[in-house]
Amino acid sequence: MMLASRTDGPGEVGAVAGDPEPTERDDDADAGCRVLRRARVIHRRLAVLCVCGLVACGGDSQGSSESERSNGSSTVSEPAASPPSSPSVTDGNAGSLAGDPGPGPTTLPGTDADWALVAEKVLWAVDQGYAELDIGDLIARIGETFVGTPYAPYTLEAPGDEALVIELEELDCVTFVENVLALARFVHMAPDNLTTTARPRSSDDQRAGNRGAGNGSDANTGDPQRALFSGILQDIRYRGGVLGEYPSRLxxxxxxxxDNDGMGLMRDLSRELGGVVDDEPIDFMTTHSDAYRQLGEDPSFLTELQQVEARLNAEPRYFVPEDRIAxxxxQIQDGDIIAATSTVEGLDIAHTGIALWRNGRLHLLHAPLVDGVVGISxxxxxxxxLRMGGQDGVMVARPTKVR
Structure with a gap:
């Protein structure tokens, strides 16, 4: 596979085929956490091109005992309140040295433990008074509580038909961003009776609520807290907020x-930050369809995704080249969504995370493959x-205030 190049006027911005091996390697062998999570064979090819995470990138997921709140161009350091405890790291979640992202999740979605984490983190945010924060600051604070949570690939690839997956015990780079955004919006949207009393339920209540929940969706359980969170997450994860078949997922x-910009959930800042047009075509999924179970099971899905790709390629998309990020x-704030653009041919994004200011410098709060846990760069x-092979810039989106 060749690495695609990007140009901005006369100068090269991204990596090109034949470049020497970089000193730092990409920590997201699944090249986008979502698009490549089924492509084990593709991962091994990318490993040869230094896109796979074969070694840790300088220990790039260290946490800290302090939180930073953005205040214009400066930051204000303050002690972080004790967050809810995150699950412990389990063996086998960091991926193999062959570039394979590992065996997949070790926990089931939509369990009592997942919903207990939703309730616990919502209650913690409210108890700390964080419900009064701007959405970006709230996202950053909730995101920090996930530091140490295990990384796992394939978290959305449940067997059977497409369904809303609720999984917070293990995360990949995309589901980390989605769940933190959903939790923050829940804290701002939910009436008091769903936040101030959002205590984990008894085992009997949880078992009753889980009946008929499918792959973690609780639309039919009658639990208003679960129904609201599920609806928020569905709006974020599916095109237009409509859960249909496999191609309806973003x-x-x-x-x-x-799509989230169009739904009013965030605003794409990439162009106004001086971004340039990314004119590389998107077609990775349909040109590697054998790597995706669902595309093999229903040929109509392939046709639908080809139509999606054609529409995306007909619209300009902007990114900030790597040499302009500093x-x-x-202009980037705590809680902004960061998407690292990919140099892999046919692929738009290599990795995702959340902007976090620490000690006056902008870092990334994310779920990387190699380190195996959520952490701070x-x-x-x-x-x-600049260090990462396979990444050549960023897209930036700012979550909007809940109306």
């Missing part, structure tokens, strides 16, 4: 951003992207 993260960093975002 597989390409650049479309995830544009110059616009002060050891180096600032701009430096991190």
């Amino acid at each position: 597989h390409y993260f650049s479309e995830w951003i544009s 110059s616009v960093a002060e 050891e180096v600032p975002l701009a430096e991190r992207i």
Whole structure:
């Protein structure tokens, strides 16, 4: 497989085929956490091109005992309140040295433990008074409570028909962003009776509520807290908020951003940050259809995704090249969504995370493959992207206030 190049005027911005091996390697062998999570064979090919996570990227997921709140171009350091405990790391979640992202989740979706985490984190945010924060600051604070949560690929690839998956015990880079955004919106949207009393239910109540829940969706359980969270997450994860068949999921993260922008859930800042047009065509899923179970099971899904790709390729999308990130960093705020653009041919996004200011520098709060747990980048975002083979810039989106 060849690495696609991007150009901005006369100068090369991204990596090109034949470049020497970089000193730092991409920590997301699944190349987008969503689009490549079924492509084990493709991962091994990418490993040869230094896109796979064969070694840890400088220990790039170290946490900290302090939280930083963005205040214009400066940051205010304050002690972090004790967050809800995150699950412990389990063996086998960091991926293999062959570039394979690992065996997949070790926990089932939609369990008592997942819903207990929803209730626990909502209650913690409310108890800390964080419900009064702006949406970006709230996202950053909730996101930090997931530090140490295990990474797992394939978390949305449940057997059977497409269904809303609720999984918070293990996360990939996309589901981490989705769940944190959904939790923050829940805290701002929910009436008091669903937040101030959002205590984990008894085992008997949980078992009753789980009956008929399918792959983690609780639309039919009659539990208003679960129904509201499920609805928020569905709006974020599916095109137009409508859960249909497999193609209705927002597989390409650049479309995830544009769709959520269109839904009024966030605003794409990439162009106004001085972004340039990314003119590389998107077609990875349909040109590697044998890597996706659902595309093999129903040929009509392939046709639908080809139509999605054609529509995406007909619309301009903007990204901030890697050599310009440092110059616009002060315009990025806590809680902004960061999507690292990919140099892999046919693929738009390689990795995702949440912007987080620490000690006056912009870092990335994310779920990386190699480190195996949610963490905070050891180096600032701009430096991190420059180090990464297979990444050549970022898209940036700012979640909007809940109306």
